[in-house]
Amino acid sequence: MTTLPAGPSVGIIMGSQSDWATMREAAVLLDELGIAYETRIVSAHRTPDRLWTYGKTAVERRLQVIIAGAGGAAHLPGMMASKTRVPVIGVPVLTKALSGVDSLYSILQMPKGFPVATMAIGAPGAANAGLMAAGILALQDTALAARLDAWRDALSASIPEEPSDD
Numbered sequence: 001m002t003t004l005p006a007g008p009s010v011g012i013i014m015g016s017q018s019d020w021a022t023m024r025e026a027a028v029l030l031d032e033l034g035i036a037y038e039t040r041i042v043s044a045h046r047t048p049d050r051l052w053t054y055g056k057t058a059v060e061r062r063l064q065v066i067i068a069g070a071g072g073a074a075h076l077p078g079m080m081a082s083k084t085r086v087p088v089i090g091v092p093v094l095t096k097a098l099s100g101v102d103s104l105y106s107i108l109q110m111p112k113g114f115p116v117a118t119m120a121i122g123a124p125g126a127a128n129a130g131l132m133a134a135g136i137l138a139l140q141d142t143a144l145a146a147r148l149d150a151w152r153d154a155l156s157a158s159i160p161e162e163p164s165d166d
């Protein structure tokens with residue numbers, strides 16, 4: 001059986017404090033699955049030097065996956081993918097002006113060479129980012145793989161076969 005390194009395996013980064021309400025959905029999933037993570041505010045526009053340092057040190061810090069959420073002109077996931085080969089999962093944060101479509105397009109349309117795995121807009125996307133990170137990590141952690149399988153089985157079991165009027 002292989003296990004993951006002792007420090008945080010996942011970095012959850014976001015462009016602003018205002019993104020945390022969305023991005024905490026990823027953290028909730030990682031907590032449920034027993035995955036160590038860290039959370040940081042790293043803005044592509046407001047703290048570009050912080051972004052640079054985070055990306056530059058991600059490999060040596062042994063991060064396995066980076067979940068990056070941002071809204072509007074959401075350059076954080078793509079810029080992070082440009083700076084590190086650690087896989088980046090992008091979460092488009094829901095925006096008031098354009099309902100998150102601006103975030104989605106900003107994150108999704110990466111040029112060939114620097115991919116970002118883009119999730120759905122908003123909280124479901126953040127939760128799925130946590131699950132996607134878990135799936136990646138489970139490839140090298142058999143205990144985590146068992147926990148993730150159990151989580152998926154429990155979700156399936158919770159879905160009724162017939163609709164109810166309640």
Ligand code: RP5
Binds near residue numbers: 070
């Ligand atoms: C982006 O601008 C952030 O990711 C956030 O979604 C959006 C708005 O930020 P605040 O003005 O709420 O700090 O950089």
